[in-house]
Amino acid sequence: MLQPEKFRCLRCNAGGFSRSSTVWVCEQCSQAYPCVHGMPKLYIDAAIGLQDRKLRDKFYDGVFGAFYAFMMPFIVLPVRPAAGAWWHWALYLATCGSMLVLAAGGVWGFIAGHAVLATTALGVLGLAVWFLLRQKYLFDLLLLAIPTKLSILKSRFVPVETFADVHRRAIASLSGRTGRLRILDVSTGSCNSLYKHGWMSLDGAYTAIDLSAIMLKKGQDLMAERGIPIDLVLGDALDLPFQSGTFDVVLNYGAINGMTDPGKALAEMTRVAKPGALLLFLDEQMYATPSRIERLYFHNVLSSHNVIHHCPVELLPADLEDVQVAQVYEFYYICTARKRGPKTSGLEGRI
Ligand SMILES: C[S@@+](CC[C@H](N)C(=O)[O-])C[C@H]1O[C@@H](n2cnc3c(N)ncnc32)[C@H](O)[C@@H]1O
Ligand SMILES: [Zn+2]
Numbered sequence: 001m002l003q004p005e006k007f008r009c010l011r012c013n014a015g016g017f018s019r020s021s022t023v024w025v026c027e028q029c030s031q032a033y034p035c036v037h038g039m040p041k042l043y044i045d046a047a048i049g050l051q052d053r054k055l056r057d058k059f060y061d062g063v064f065g066a067f068y069a070f071m072m073p074f075i076v077l078p079v080r081p082a083a084g085a086w087w088h089w090a091l092y093l094a095t096c097g098s099m100l101v102l103a104a105g106g107v108w109g110f111i112a113g114h115a116v117l118a119t120t121a122l123g124v125l126g127l128a129v130w131f132l133l134r135q136k137y138l139f140d141l142l143l144l145a146i147p148t149k150l151s152i153l154k155s156r157f158v159p160v161e162t163f164a165d166v167h168r169r170a171i172a173s174l175s176g177r178t179g180r181l182r183i184l185d186v187s188t189g190s191c192n193s194l195y196k197h198g199w200m201s202l203d204g205a206y207t208a209i210d211l212s213a214i215m216l217k218k219g220q221d222l223m224a225e226r227g228i229p230i231d232l233v234l235g236d237a238l239d240l241p242f243q244s245g246t247f248d249v250v251l252n253y254g255a256i257n258g259m260t261d262p263g264k265a266l267a268e269m270t271r272v273a274k275p276g277a278l279l280l281f282l283d284e285q286m287y288a289t290p291s292r293i294e295r296l297y298f299h300n301v302l303s304s305h306n307v308i309h310h311c312p313v314e315l316l317p318a319d320l321e322d323v324q325v326a327q328v329y330e331f332y333y334i335c336t337a338r339k340r341g342p343k344t345s346g347l348e349g350r351i
Contacts (some may be wrong), residue, residue, distance in 0.1 A: 003182070003205060003207070003231065004017070004019070005243070006182075006207070006231075006242050006243055006246045007042065007233075007241055007242060007243070008241055008242060008243050009026035009028060009029060009031055009241075010031070010042065010043060010044050010047070010239060010241055011026065011029050011031040011044070012026060012028045012029035012031070014026060014027070014028035014029065015243060016028060017033075017040075019040070020035075021035060021038045022034065022035050023035060024040045024042070036213045036217075036234060037213070037216075037217050037220060038220075039213075039216060039220065039232045039233060039234055040233055040234065041213075041234040041235075042233050042234065042235045042241035043211070043234065043235045043236040043239065043241065047236070047239060048211070048236055049236075049238055049259070049260025049261060050260055051258065051259065051260040051307055052211060052236065052237075052238065052259055052260050055211075055258055055305060056211050056212050059305070060189070060210075060211070060212035060214060060215045061212050061213060061214045061215075062214075065212055065214040065215050066214055068189065068190060068215065068218065069190070069218075073085065073088050074088055074091075074092070074141070075137070075141065075301060075302065076302070077089065077092060077141070077145050077149075078144070078145050078146075078148035078149040078152060078297060079152065079302075079329060079330060079331060082149075092142075092145060095142070096142065099125060099128060099129075102121045102122070102124055102125040102128070103121075103122075103125055105117060105118075105121035106118050106119075106121035106122035106125060109121060109122075136300070136304070137300060137301045137304045137305070140296075140297070140300040140301050140304075141297075141301045144293065144296060144297045144300070144301060145297075147293045148293055148294055148296075148297040151291045151293045151294050152294065152330055154291075155289065155290075155291065155294070155330070157287050157329075157330045159326065159327055159328050159329065160326065160327070161326040161328065162328060163328040163329065163332075163334065165326075166280075166326050166328060166334045166336065167197050167198045168198075169336070170278060170280050170336050171198050171199070171201065171202065173278060174202060174248070174249065174278060177248065179203075180203050180204065180205050181202055181203065181204045181205070181248040181249055182204075182205050182207070182246060182247045182248050182249070182274075183199055183202065183204040183205065183206050183207070183247065183248065183249040183251070184207045184208070184209070184242070184246075184247040184249065184250045184251065184272065185199075185206070185207070185208040185209070185251045185252070185253070186208075186209055186237045186240070186250065186251065186252040186255070186265070186269060187209070187210055187211070187237055187252050187253070187254070187255030187256075188208035188209060188210050188215075188216070188219055188232075188253075189210055189212070189215040189216070189218070189219060189253075189254075189255075190215055190218035190219050190222060191208055191218070191219030191222050191223055191230070192219075192222070193251070193253035193254070193282075194206065194208055194219075194251065194253075195222060195223075195226065195228075197253075199249070199251070200228065202249075204249075205229075206223075206228065206229070206230040206231070207230065207231045207232075207233070207242075207247070208230060208231070208232055208233070209232075209233045209234070209235045209237070209240065209241075210234065210235075211234065211235070211236055211237070212234075213234060216232055216234055219232060220232055237252070237255065237259060237265045237268060237269075238259065238260065238261055238264045238265055238268060239268065240268045240269075240271070240272050242272040243272070244271050244272060245271075245272070245273070245274050245275065246272050246273075246274065247272055247273055247274060247277055248273075248274055248276075248277050248278070249277060249278045249279075249280070250269045250270075250272060250273045250277060250278070250279050250280075251279075251280050251281065252265070252269060252280075252281040252282070253281070253282050254282060254283055255283070256281050256283045256312065257283040257284055257303065257306040257307065257308050257309065257310075257312075258283075258305055258306045258307060259307060260307065262307060262308055262312045262315055263312065263315035266281075266312065266315055266316055266317060267317050269281070270317045270319060270320060270339055273339045274339065274341075275339055275340065275341020275342060276338065276339060276341045276342050277338070277339045278336065278337075278338055279320065279335075279336065279337045279338070279339065280334065280335070280336045281334070281335050282328075282332060282333065282334045282335075283306075283311070283332065283333065284298070284302055284303045284306060284309060284331055284332060284333075285309065285310045285311050285327065285331065285332065285333040286298050286309070286310075286330070286331055287327050287329075287330045287331070288327075290330070294330065294331075298331055302331055303331075310333075311325045311333040311335050313325060313335070316337065319339055319340045319341075320337040320338065320339060320340070321337065321338055321339075321340050322336075322337060322338045323335065323336075323337040324336050324337070
């Protein structure tokens, strides 16, 4: 445990827990928080918002979460550079090809009087279509991936500031700080973004939180594999189990737009940030000139489970300043901001 004093009890707001690898108990009100894989479940299940619960139970704690590293690249297939996605494209084409073969086999079976062949082929095809229609976004992905890819190739979108530029700017803005920075990644999932986008180059004390046990276990495995000390917590972004004014950097990759109350999530990220701290979050937003097919893909696939579909600048708390929104890809923004107040001095940043 890197910094036990940063936590708070969701029931009574006090700090101070008696901790074991199976349960944390609040020393003030005796609320017990069980652990999953040694990580405390610092949320009260009945208080979770409807959409957050739905995403947790249907996606992240389900098949989508279990195969996240495989599924996610599929969803963003048309947006990714083809060179790095050839394997997924091959699988996509194989799936489309198999469905066409089944349809053709069924029709030919009927015409040629092979009843067994016809019913088997159409039965399997029917099952596949039934499955895809239950996951409508997958069905739409199947239909839209190629036209969207072609449309994106034609549009030749060039960001004013790239994904890497924004990260360089954000990380450079922290370079004057001395002492260890307290870095929080909200909705960290598999800790993939926290690990990959430059935050590990800082002298950081890392904390990461997510609502899904399946996703966070992946994060736990990645961090253990890389030997990175980190405090991992199961918790709700809409009611963070941390004391106010704790972190120098607060991140959120790919989750704000899908939350029950994105404004509340931003207010919570701001509350737990120190004065002068950096906030950075990324999610879906269309660029200025999407084609009709791109709009369809965006709304039916990429942003289909979201509550909002743009960077929620209108919901940002008033105590944020220096707000900058960069359209880093055709369908993604990154927003950076600073919490009003003096930049954290060396001593404040130190732990
Ligand atoms: C698209 S994934 C992104 C994961 C990771 N940040 C990344 O960049 O790979 C969204 C994550 O948000 C988490 N999430 C959704 N609602 C949440 C909430 N209310 N509180 C905390 N995490 C939440 C999900 O469990 C999931 O792991
Ligand atoms: Zn308590």
